[in-house]
Amino acid sequence: MIFLNFWLNMKNNKVGSGRIPYRNVSYLFLLFGIILSACETGSKSANENVQSRLSNKELKYFSHGKQLYTQYCSNCHMENGEGLGTLIPPLKGADYLLDSVAQMARAIKYGIRGPITVNNIEYNQPMPANPDMTSLEIMELLIYISNAWGNESKPVGLQEVEDITGSK
């Protein structure tokens, strides 16, 4: 917020009083700042409590995982993890994911074909395989999707992912 800086600078300097008193004007700048941001859409706070739940290392995985999610997943599962109608299943609050997070490593690596049931709704859209993703990337992605949007799961480990996908 440039305007906030303006305001603080002016407040600290307490420079003179011309025809327009600067201290009054500084409050107005703050007001304009508020007006300017008033029509922006609400900030994303869905991942807020992740900061307190995950360790620093896990948070690093989480944030890498978010980048991978944007690259590989969000076109279908959407940025908000809610999927699309009954065509693409959600990840947010999805029992299929949260009941066995580590098992999803296989789905990410090798894809899914045929019907699956998520939160009692049947979905039948093939999910593409991602054979080039490394186990580390899959782990990061899993940590992200199982802890974003209000999801809460114990972070999966690299060994688990390697065991389940059968590859390094």
Added chain:
Amino acid sequence: MNIKGLKLVIALTILAFMYSCGNDSTEKLPIMGRTQYKEIDGKLDTIYHTIPEFQFVDQDSMIVTEETFKDKIYVADFFFGTCPTICPVMKQQMLRVYDAFKDNPNFGILSHTIDPEHDTVAYLKEYSMRIGVEDNSVWKFVTGDQDEIYEIGSAEGYLVPVGEDADAPGGFIHSGAFILIDKEKRIRGLYDGTKSIEVSALINDIPKLLAEYEK
């Protein structure tokens, strides 16, 4: 505070609102595509690029032609059902457009599959139902002859790249564009259907285009 200060405050407030919320000016949307000029009886006549005639079949097995969109403006796009890349997010964004204008009798949506071999009428029906489009009254998902679909997508029609490509994910390349068409079948806007901010611009532009026909 003196008068000058007050004036400054008022001016800045107005500017802040304009910058923040955008202003709904009533300027006309551009007419896109190559424009040709023809001389008729000594007068120069302007010929705009228009969408050629077409005939496809929608999710309820109804025939859809340019006549279907007579006296309507519409938004067109290209997709395929098993698309592993941008299609779902395009459909999520098109649903925003659908929800905003589905009750307007002068508005329609035309989604062409570029994989007619896989995306049959029955498949398109299930696909459209699954994303939440109950019937074909506003949003038509059409299939047809593959060559005709590619032709109307290209320079002949909507001016977007569509086609088969063995190297592309899913086997097809296609544009993520949403194309806004007026009642004279002219292109009045091209928007990236994978970007929320561009689709917001489209939602903002549709009433402007509808307003052109109100007088």
